Amino acid sequence: MERPTDVRVEGIVLRTMAYREADVIATLYTRERGKIGVIAYGARKLRSRAKSAVQPFQSGTYILRPSGSLYRFVQAETVGAAALWGDVERMAQASVVAEWIVRGEEEGRPDEALYRLVRWALDRLLAGDEAETVVRTFELLYLRKAGFGPEWGRCVRCGRAAALTDFSPAEGGVVCRACRNAVPDARPVPSPLLAFVGRLLAVPPGRLGRVTLRPPQRQALSRLLDAFIERHVALDLLSRRIMAGREDLAAAAAALRERRLKRRGAGLGGEGPTAEAPAEASPADSDFAMGR
Ligand SMILES: [Zn+2]
Incomplete structure (x- = not known):
């Protein structure tokens, strides 16, 4: 599944957006490529492998395929952010961090x-x-x-x-x-x-x-x-x-x-x-x- 042109990055999901019927576009902040957009096809389907990897504040190693101005999700090994999802206050505070990066940082500039x-x-x-x-x-x-x-x-x-x-x-x-x-x-x-x-x-x-x-x-x-x-x-x-x-x-x-x-x-x-x-x-x- 992984191709030689695919990239492997360490990243954190900052924001997700439903796209078309079953897809998700996620904004990731990555060590290697800075802020990037990732499209995960079919990620909203019940049995999708991508589903949990593109949830907010999920993080880990992502294998991505460059595709125009976006990257296409291939696979991921993530550590899980479930500890945040059930806690409204913690999610709100984490969203503040995400918002600074989403709004304040340019795409594709690693730091x-x-x-x-x-x-x-x-x-x-x-x-x-x-x-x-x-x-x-x-x-x-x-x-x-x-x-x-x-x-x-x-x-x-x-x-x-x-x-x-x-x-x-x-x-x-x-x-x-x-x-x-x-x-x-x-x-x-x-x-x-x-x-x-x-x-x-x-x-x-x-x-x-x-x-x-x-x-x-x-x-x-x-x-x-x-x-x-x-x-x-x-x-x-x-x-x-x-x-x-x-x-x-x-x-x-x-x-x-x-x-x-x-x-x-x-x-x-x-x-x-x-x-x-x-x-x-x-x-x-x-x-x-x-x-x-
Ligand atoms: Zn003084």
């Missing part, structure tokens, strides 16, 4: 680090980790990868890396104690959350394991990300859909970086001390593990 990040989020959701923490962590890392920031390590107004107390959605990052009164939308950030983000960003790509955040930190992170995304990423917050295309995203990210640099250059103190703020968090407030 190993992003694939690992999506894989990580799905694995953690399948393992039963607290879903909001997993998905906000995904968003934090995805936004950073897409060039949006936010800036977590230095005051967006003066550039100092010490005494960071607040966050400004409009300015796109953290604000120090000295500047917070001068930034209209600055709002306090719990220091355990800042410590969590600092440690999270220091984990080498692909080494992230289980992530936990206590409810106050989790809620604070969600609020910050919601406000930041609403301000800088054209988005329908109800479904967390990116309304802009990838090009608009890149342009918006570049404009934000530009503005941040200008602001920093014009700041009273210029570049401040580079020492890290002392971590004030207790280990019980947040935690994550490296590796699996």
